[in-house]
Amino acid sequence: xxxxxxxxxxxxxxxxxxxxxxxxxxxxxxxxxxxxxxxxxxxxxxxxxxxxxxxxxxxxxxxxxxxxxxxxxxxxxxxxxxxxxxxxxxxxxxxxxxxxxxxxxxxxxxxxxxxxxxxxxxxxxxxxxxxxxxxxxxxxxxxxxxxxxxxxxxxxxxxxxxxxxxxxxxxxxxxxxxxxxxxxxxxxxxxxxxxxxxxxxxxxxxxxxxxxxxxxxxxxxxxxxxxxxxxxxxxxxxx
Numbered sequence: 001x002x003x004x005x006x007x008x009x010x011x012x013x014x015x016x017x018x019x020x021x022x023x024x025x026x027x028x029x030x031x032x033x034x035x036x037x038x039x040x041x042x043x044x045x046x047x048x049x050x051x052x053x054x055x056x057x058x059x060x061x062x063x064x065x066x067x068x069x070x071x072x073x074x075x076x077x078x079x080x081x082x083x084x085x086x087x088x089x090x091x092x093x094x095x096x097x098x099x100x101x102x103x104x105x106x107x108x109x110x111x112x113x114x115x116x117x118x119x120x121x122x123x124x125x126x127x128x129x130x131x132x133x134x135x136x137x138x139x140x141x142x143x144x145x146x147x148x149x150x151x152x153x154x155x156x157x158x159x160x161x162x163x164x165x166x167x168x169x170x171x172x173x174x175x176x177x178x179x180x181x182x183x184x185x186x187x188x189x190x191x192x193x194x195x196x197x198x199x200x201x202x203x204x205x206x207x208x209x210x211x212x213x214x215x216x217x218x219x220x221x222x223x224x225x226x227x228x229x230x231x232x233x234x235x236x237x238x239x
Contacts, residue, residue, distance in 0.1 A: 001054035003070055003082040005063045009055050013082075048100040050093065057092075068121055075132040091119035148174035151209040170207050180209055183228075 004013040011018075017029035033051035040047035058066050069089030071081040085093065098116045101109045144166060145153035153172035155165060164170075171183040213219060 001051060001058050003058065003063060003066060003080070005082070007059060007062050009059060014055060015051055046104045046106040048097055048104065050096055050100070053096045053100065054093070068123075088119060088121050095119055142172075145170070145172035146174045148180050148209065149178055150211045151180065152211065153207075153209050155207045172207060172209065182207065182209075 001009060001015070002013040008014075010016065015032040017032070019029040020027045033049060037047050037049060039045075067077065067080055069085050069092055071084045071086045071089075073079040073081075095116060095118055098112045101112050102116075141147050142153050145155075147153065155170050155172075169184070171181065173181045175181060
């Protein structure tokens, strides 16, 4: 079962899909768990209904009560992965399997350890070395790149080191007509020894201009873009 923050497991988070239509045709929806149970009966194969087991627990404990079973990338709830479990969640699901096997007529139950215990949550067992990270938004503007009106320049992510955070490797410059020039460094005679700021497998870095807007604001963002030159073999990235 996928964790649903509204504790609603009647739709897709309950493995029940609706019929979808698009230009390629009609795709029939249905109850996935029910279909598997029916298949098991038709093939005389035992079915371990983990959908029913997880749904029962998820509904009883609620979204907050089961969030410690799910992976997350920080200590903030917004980073919870509602699909994938952490180690504790995996242990809980493994116990469901063992418990369901012991109740079944499957010969596999003979290979389940005697009296498997319900996993107990231990906050330190997930990642004892984890420390919550704090972030404070910068109050000042860049001292390297130029601001254009309300737009502020920034370079962040994997740029291979602070020694590359300069105008030789990144060009973010405002023009007199309030347009913005972005390029991989300047046209100086200096030699760039690295291709920094790339977006590729295992690397993520980007240079961009940004401005803050209220979260409640409606807005339209548009721009006229002129590409002066590019090198298709270089992964230097600008947004």
